[in-house]
Amino acid sequence: MALTKYAATSWTIDKAHSAVNFEVTHFFTPVNGEFNNYEATVNFDPNNLEESMIDVKIMVNSIDTDNERRDGHLKTADFFNAEKWPHITFKSSDIEKTGDNKFVANGTLTIKDVSKEIALPFTLLGMKDNPMKENTIVAGITASTTVDRTDYTVGTGDWASDAVIGDEVTVDLNLELNSKKGNSSTK
Template sequence: MFVVLLAAAGFLSAFTVVEYTAVAPTWQVDKGHSSVAFSVRHFFASVIGTFDEFDGTVTFDPEDLEGSSIDFSIKVASVNTKNERRDNHLQSADFFNAEEWPEMTFKSSNITKSGDQYLAKGEMTIRDVTKEVEIPIQFLGQMEHPRRAGSYIGGFATEFTIDRNEYGVGTGNYAATATIGGEVKVTINLEVNRSDS
């Protein structure tokens, strides 16, 4: 009898050390319903453009921020300001140097809550420069897909500014600094999808 009780105690204690850990769900960017836009001053007016090729993965759960992360990349050669000559110049060594550094990236190190939004801290790399930045993120909500059982749709948005000079974009021997503003406003809207099946 003693042996049976001892075995039962060992069996129960084995279960007490096992903890259930919730895993933040992984969302894939729906590129057809998302956008990456920017604006920068040229003399007095602002030029507005987009990057049309991008991709990313968002692992996010508002109840599990420690397990949440963002990994996002943008193809520099996809820059689109509706002016082919200007777009080619932006891809050149005077600006992004798309041939040598074809992607801009952001990888978060941690995500925290701040009021009604979230802050994603991490490394942003443009050209050969990597800087630690903090990006405000709005979680717009989630819902079950109305046409696909077990699938969900979510939304995220962010708006922030960067100083292009800090990343070596349009500086050096090119005199763009006299006509082009240093501050670039970036606006990103993401529709994301995930499936539990």
């Protein structure tokens, strides 16, 4: 008798309880921001990493540093050039377990016209029945990584010097995910 194999669970992001944040230094002081508009396909099951995947698309025009003038500048060709490259994407190639509830999504991060392989470590904070939504499972994931903005030609040219803006940008993802019970398909 053949065993039925179930695909990794398909999750939707609860954007009211999720965030895509970043931090970079300006002179010595950390400046925080976020991207308010993003989409993600998350198929994840800690017991079926072979069929798990993460695919994220961030809309550059949704950048928000709580400073309208700075946000406008970040959208220009000096930085993200949102008109020409409106999205930042991450597509996982594989996901591996690195410890108790610790994982890493290996994949390609594309900013502007530059694509680089990165490792995105993340923690599964928990999974349980959602008491607010019948037949729904809720999960929490947090991820953090550091990227060098100059690798992606973000803020090069006049902004290449790290005397004003730091090269390293810390990116934090805090995601609350929901899935309908039985939301995986048989193969």
